[in-house]
Amino acid sequence: MGRAPCCDKANVKKGPWSPEEDAKLKAYIEQYGTGGNWIALPQKIGLKRCGKSCRLRWLNYLRPNIKHGGFSEEEDNIICSLYISIGSRWSIIAAQLPGRTDNDIKNYWNTKLKKKLLGRRKQSSNIHGLSNQDPNDPHQPTGSDDNQLSQGLSNSAMERLQLHMQLQSLQNPFSFYNNPALWPKIHPLQEKMIQNMQASNGNPNLLMQPLLPPNPQPANEQSTVHQQDYPEISNTKGLEGLDNCLDGISASDGSVPFGNGDNLMDSTSTDAAVQPGSSFQGELDVFLNHKSSTTGGYPQEDQMVNQLDCFRDINGSKDSSIWWPTDFDAKSASSNSWDSTSVLQSNGMFQDFELGYPM
């Protein structure tokens, strides 16, 4: 038994909105609001549109302060970084970019940004005489040979990016969800809560525990995350912290995904100071901004690839992120949808979380 349609499909208009329809919808919502019921809205206005369609039109096009196109390099960076960290959670990504809609970002990523990265990668590979192998390109020799493949991987930031994507899709323990250091502008109380939880449990990996596969490595090589390693992300350094944490994710040996606190928040680091193979952000910059950056091999990348294997058995369902406060999605998405207030700016990212846990 299927689900009842949200509207009478036979009597609703589909396709592009006319200026008249836009004007009607905009005028009504600006005057009366949605009334909390999108389904009933088109009837009130006299539009032959599905309520969902009205909602989408308002959110993506008609509401005030919407920006279209003209993505800045900074926005590119944010989108890339968040995509790598959390995957295609466009509503969350959009929440970090005031005035941008999830739909816009999704389209931008699919049509431009992804290709921009791939294009730059090819360019970069040619310039540096690196491998041109593209695992997604069927016309190129495939990496059937593991050594060849890993060699290609070691020489391409894009492939590393793709690995990050794979990692993300497998809900790796160091992804945005599982890495408090990645949380934009973590609230001090939230940080304390984590500390308390970890202290009471005696296990620094409490939050990731359900996700971790049997560890195939010796104990001394385990990816241990200590709370003291989490940098306190200040208002001004939230994104920087995010970027730096990407470095941690891309750490080739996997043993120091979050590095030490010094590295993580060392805002004085320059491109020259960045160690080859440790700064994914640097490579991202190269791809996005043509910044010059020292490139080099990633001697332990083979090991990293091996370690990726250890995640492949993890159930990739996002439901496995059981600890993630569902309010975050709702709040961030709604804040973006209605007032374009970034979660980063609102200070409210973890408010509900705090309320639920006495400090």
Add this chain to the structure above:
DNA sequence: AACTATTACAACCGCCTTTCA
């Protein structure tokens, strides 16, 4: 000039979650 391929973006679809009677 005509045709084809590509790009960009708006909109739709279907599924999942949340709300509420």
Add this chain to the structure above:
DNA sequence: CTGAAAGGCGGTTGTAATAGT
């Protein structure tokens, strides 16, 4: 507690505009 309705989201499709041949 339960199920229907509505909201929300991500993936996909349709189409107009543009570029290339």
